[in-house]
Amino acid sequence: MAERSAQLAELIDCLSGLVQHPELTGNAVITGIGLDSRLVQAGYIFVALSGGTSDGHQFIPQAVRNGAAAVVGSQKLDFPMRVPYVQVSDSRLALAQLSAAFYGFPGRKMKVVGVTGTDGKTTTTNLIYSILRAAGARAGMISTVHAVIGEETIDTGFHVTTPDAPVVQEMLARMAASGTTHVVLEATSHGLDQKRVACCEFDVAVITNITHEHLDYHGTYENYFASKATLIRELARTVEKQGGNARLAVFNRDDISFPLIEKLLTEHDLASIQHTDYGMDDQSDFRATNIVTTADGLTFTICHQHNEWAVTSRLVGQYNVSNILAAFSAAVAGLGIAPQDALQGIGAMQSVAGRMEKVDLGQDFSAIVDFAHTPNALKVALQAARQMTKGRVIAIFGSAGLRDRAKRRMMAEVAVQLADVSIFTAEDPRTEKLEDILAEMKKAAIGQGGVEGETFMCVPDRGEAICRAVNMAVKNDLIMACGKGHEQSMCFGEIEYAWDDRTALRAALAERLGIAGEKMPYLPTQP
Numbered sequence: 001m002a003e004r005s006a007q008l009a010e011l012i013d014c015l016s017g018l019v020q021h022p023e024l025t026g027n028a029v030i031t032g033i034g035l036d037s038r039l040v041q042a043g044y045i046f047v048a049l050s051g052g053t054s055d056g057h058q059f060i061p062q063a064v065r066n067g068a069a070a071v072v073g074s075q076k077l078d079f080p081m082r083v084p085y086v087q088v089s090d091s092r093l094a095l096a097q098l099s100a101a102f103y104g105f106p107g108r109k110m111k112v113v114g115v116t117g118t119d120g121k122t123t124t125t126n127l128i129y130s131i132l133r134a135a136g137a138r139a140g141m142i143s144t145v146h147a148v149i150g151e152e153t154i155d156t157g158f159h160v161t162t163p164d165a166p167v168v169q170e171m172l173a174r175m176a177a178s179g180t181t182h183v184v185l186e187a188t189s190h191g192l193d194q195k196r197v198a199c200c201e202f203d204v205a206v207i208t209n210i211t212h213e214h215l216d217y218h219g220t221y222e223n224y225f226a227s228k229a230t231l232i233r234e235l236a237r238t239v240e241k242q243g244g245n246a247r248l249a250v251f252n253r254d255d256i257s258f259p260l261i262e263k264l265l266t267e268h269d270l271a272s273i274q275h276t277d278y279g280m281d282d283q284s285d286f287r288a289t290n291i292v293t294t295a296d297g298l299t300f301t302i303c304h305q306h307n308e309w310a311v312t313s314r315l316v317g318q319y320n321v322s323n324i325l326a327a328f329s330a331a332v333a334g335l336g337i338a339p340q341d342a343l344q345g346i347g348a349m350q351s352v353a354g355r356m357e358k359v360d361l362g363q364d365f366s367a368i369v370d371f372a373h374t375p376n377a378l379k380v381a382l383q384a385a386r387q388m389t390k391g392r393v394i395a396i397f398g399s400a401g402l403r404d405r406a407k408r409r410m411m412a413e414v415a416v417q418l419a420d421v422s423i424f425t426a427e428d429p430r431t432e433k434l435e436d437i438l439a440e441m442k443k444a445a446i447g448q449g450g451v452e453g454e455t456f457m458c459v460p461d462r463g464e465a466i467c468r469a470v471n472m473a474v475k476n477d478l479i480m481a482c483g484k485g486h487e488q489s490m491c492f493g494e495i496e497y498a499w500d501d502r503t504a505l506r507a508a509l510a511e512r513l514g515i516a517g518e519k520m521p522y523l524p525t526q527p
Contacts (some may be wrong), residue, residue, distance in 0.1 A: 006030050006102050008084065014101035018088040028069040028084065033099055033166045042067030047095040050074060056091075061132025072098065080341045088477035091423035092165075094450040099169040100199035106172035107201030108239055110140075110180055111246075113330055114197065114231045116187045117208025119377040119436070123315070124208055126352050131345030132182050135337045142177040143186040145353050145486050147171055150178035162191025167317050168200065169275060182335065183386040193227040201238045204334035205231040205515050206250045206326050210257035213377040229264055235273050247272055248334040252322060253279035276333045278325035286329045288321050295366075295388040301329060309339050316356050317384030356384065357503055361509045361517070365391065366478040367470070369501045371485025372397070373427070375410040378482055382388070382418035391476035394469045398427030398462070398481045399437055401491075408437060412444035417454070421472070425465035426525055427483045428491045434460050434525065461525035462490070463504050470508040481505055492524050499523065502521040 003291040005058075008028045012019065031043030040046050046063035048056035048071065059077050064071070070084040074091040074419055082361070086095040100107065115125045125143045132139035140149055147154040149171060162168070168185070175183055187197045189206075210228050228350035234248045251261050260278070265275055291300040297314040300321055324346055331337040351357060359367045366389055372381040374413070378397065385393045395415050399408040415422035424441045426434055446500045450456045459465035469479040481501045488497040499521050510517020 003031070004102065005043070006027045008045070011098050011101050011320065012086055014090060015094050016097065018090055018097070019086060019095050020089055021087040030069060030102065033095070033102055034063070034068075034508070035164060035166070039064040039068065040066040040068050043069050045070045045072060045098060047071075047091055048073035048075075049091050049095065056081060058283070059411060067109040084501060090195075093198055096165040096169075096195045098200035099165040102166075103169040104176075105172035105199070105201070106169065106176040107199065108241060109206075110172070111182045111241075111335060111444075112172075112200055113182070113184045113203050113206065113334070114187050114200065114202045114208040114234065115184065115202040115208070115330075116228050116231050116328075117189075117252075118194065118211045118374055119372075119380070120208040120260065120319065120326070121186050121188075121206075123320065123323045123352050123355055123370075124206060124326045125184050127323060127346060127349055128184045128206075130332055130349040130356050131327060131331045131337060131342045132335075134345030134348055135331075135341035136457065138170075138178075138180050139184045140178075140183045140184070142168065142171055142186075144188065149174050150180070161195045162186070162188045165196050165198070168196060172200065187231055189227040191231040197231075200234070200380075201241070202231065202234045202329050203238060203246045204234050204248045204250065205242070206330050207252065207257065207261065208323065208326055209255040209376070210254050210260075211255070225260055228257075229261070232261070232264065232270065234272060234474065238269055246334045247274055248330070249273055249275040250326060250330045250334060251277050253277040253281045253284045253325065254322065255279075260388065264473065276329055278329045286325050286333075287514045288325055291318060291321055293318050293384070293387050294484040298324075304332075307339070309343055311343060314347075314350050315382065316388060318387070319380035319384065329387045352486075354487070356381070357485075357502065359505045359509065361506060361513060361515065363470075363473075363509055363513060364475040365473040367473075367505055367509060368478065368480045369485060369505060370480055370482050372482040373400070373485075375407060375414055378411050379418065381414065381480065381482060383486070385478050385480050386418065389476055389478040391474065391478060393418070394421045394423070394473060394477060394479040395419040396462075396465050396469050396479065396481045398425045398429075399441060399483075400428040401430035401432030401434075401437060403428075404441070408440045409444035409468070412450075412456075413448045416445045416450040418449040420455070421469075422450070423465045423469055424458045424461045426460055426490065426492075430491050431493055436475065456510070461523060461527060462499070462501075463508075463520045463526060465499070465521060466504050467508045467511070467520075470505070470512050490523060497521070497523055 034040040040063045044070040072086045090389045129141040276285045287303045302309045331342045357369045372378045385429040445456045484501045507518045507520040
């Protein structure tokens with residue numbers, strides 16, 4: 001993509017009502033936007049962000065030494081500046097607005113679909129993208145697994161959330177420049193709360209569900225819901241586009257968040273928002289009936305008003321019915337895609353990396369890797385696993401350190417109830433003691449009637465845990481490694497170790513089968 005530049009004064013003019021104390025001298029040419037002082041180059045605007053583990057205002061001098069032509073922040077400075085400093089009321093929103101302006105407001109040039117939710121958002125994002133491709137649209141996608149820009153696929157699967165605003169806007173600009181007409185953007189709760197996807201100019205907002213997750217960050221379910229609901233509020237802020245604006249919210253009638261979303265949409269400032277819902281509930285606008293699940297996929301019927309459409313999908317697990325309904329509703333009701341094109345796109349999609357991904361080296365039992373890392377996701381994954389085998393279900397998973405502690409108990413309880421054998425192991429313990437995390441899970445399992453050594457066990461090393469599951473499996477069993485999915489690393493202390501559950505599973509299977517195969521990745525817990 002060609003190098004960009006913009007006039008400082010023009011960018012500052014785009015900070016809608018945020019500027020408190022501008023001190024502009026001259027009109028510098030801006031060549032980039034940075035939020036990490038170490039990466040700032042000559043001609044950049046440095047945006048100082050507060051919150052988290054550090055305060056960006058402390059690094060303003062370093063950014064200026066590195067060549068920053070201007071600085072934006074939310075605090076009044078007590079030291080002199082030799083470059084323009086613009087004080088704003090919200091530096092995160094300012095970062096998004098500056099980024100969108102610097103890249104020419106690319107979201108205004110395309111139809112943009114946002115997808116959020118606790119579970120299912122990556123699969124739903126990929127389904128909508130597949131539908132758009134089947135309909136002949138020039139589509140792009142940004143998910144937490146990968147981004148697609150034109151014919152280029154960019155891996156984003158390294159412990160990521162939604163990218164920061166400058167990266168999002170740069171990707172959107174590259175899409176617009178390549179002739180992309182439609183974009184599907186996966187938005188996490190952190191990304192929404194930190195305004196990383198503000199100014200993306202959404203036309204359709206999809207919320208798959210809002211269940212228990214990230215309460216370590218958000219504090220309460222109400223705060224978590226509010227962050228997710230930001231995506232709906234963004235619809236009202238979208239500018240008028242050529243061809244009109246759908247401003248359509250799509251949400252799950254079966255989910256516990258449904259009454260809250262209905263109430264939200266009665267607010268005065270959301271009067272312009274259209275909405276539709278989907279689910280198995282008889283009152284759903286887009287309803288699924290005649291559901292048949294097998295180890296090879298799904299068939300069901302979508303009912304809408306007086307119309308019915310037969311769906312065939314290679315995605316496994318009944319929970320994917322909801323993801324398919326979400327994608328179909330957004331495409332047909334929000335983007336005007338023909339139902340037959342939507343069905344073709346659904347049928348064309350095989351799988352998403354790390355989502356119910358099968359690993360087969362010729363063994364006589366099933367081996368699957370899935371990203372399930374929340375209580376609800378683990379529940380539906382294990383329910384799907386139960387439908388896919390006549391043998392035992394053996395689950396391997398952990399619970400992350402420095403994250404929502406309540407999940408440890410909840411996930412252990414779910415597994416003891418739904419799996420035949422649960423193996424608790426490491427999953428990004430970070431700076432917490434792994435033995436303390438496993439002790440909490442063990443206590444919860446025993447509280448639900450679990451018997452250590454029979455229905456559950458604690459194996460700290462994840463590689464050993466996967467080997468244990470592989471070696472205990474017999475014909476027709478199903479083993480499932482949950483929680484990591486597509487991710488490419490695991491964090492111990494402050495160090496990221498290269499790790500991929502799929503590689504580990506292939507290594508364990510090769511060893512059991514006595515065939516040449518990959519080496520088990522190293523973790524510091526290896527015995």
